[in-house]
Amino acid sequence: MADDEPTRAARLLDAQSKAARLFAEIETRGLVAPGEGERAVSDRVRDLANELFGTTRHWHKRIVRSGPNTLKPYRENPPDRVIGADDIVFADFGPIFEEYEADFGRTFVLGDDPVKHRLRDDLPEVFAAGRRFFEADPGITGAGLHAEVQRLAKEAGWELGGWHAGHLVGEFPHEWIDGADTESYITPANDTPLRRTDKAGRRCHWILEIHLVDPDRGFGGFYEELLTLGRPS
16 A cells, blocks of 8 residues: 655655764765775665665666766766775765665765866755745746756856756656656756645655756766755755
8 A cells, every 4th residue: 555645744854864973974984985896886875775774676777987977967877986095986876775766976086176066066056946946836847947047057167967957766667657757857848836746645745956067177076965855964
């Protein structure tokens, strides 16, 4: 029997809380470090999730990208790269906790490059501004929110990477229910309201993902979490 909406919301927030704890431990334990390969770091994060929460499945591929690989959108699969001493690195993981999906992304900066530090610091600011825009417009569409996120990125001096700025999230596997069509994404082609019910009659919940890039300098950064529940962490 499907969970009622308050239970669904609580479980999605609990899944995100666990993901946030996982990322805090990534930083505490120094898993993102110079000389480590991206795949090796990804495997260590997987093992850490299993250590903290028991055997954990992931509903999408585990991503750790560094340097020029941070320019690549989700669907690409750049070759494994060794993290450098002055690198920018982002991690994007989608663990499943008690059959509910989390989707969480953060950026780490190694070294003292001021532009990389500025990018890392701008990511949560753009996220928060995008969320405020969403909250202020009850009828906002995917296209409308994407346009605002794109404007915010440009205002901060960056470009958006990829073709969308977020997607549906829910009970695993949400993609089987809603399909990989434009109505499942925060993208210019989605002219449907984000506040709606899905094909199963449940309230839609969204992930907002901010992928900012600087093609000229050859790097980017990433930040994502729930748009529709709770507050930014």
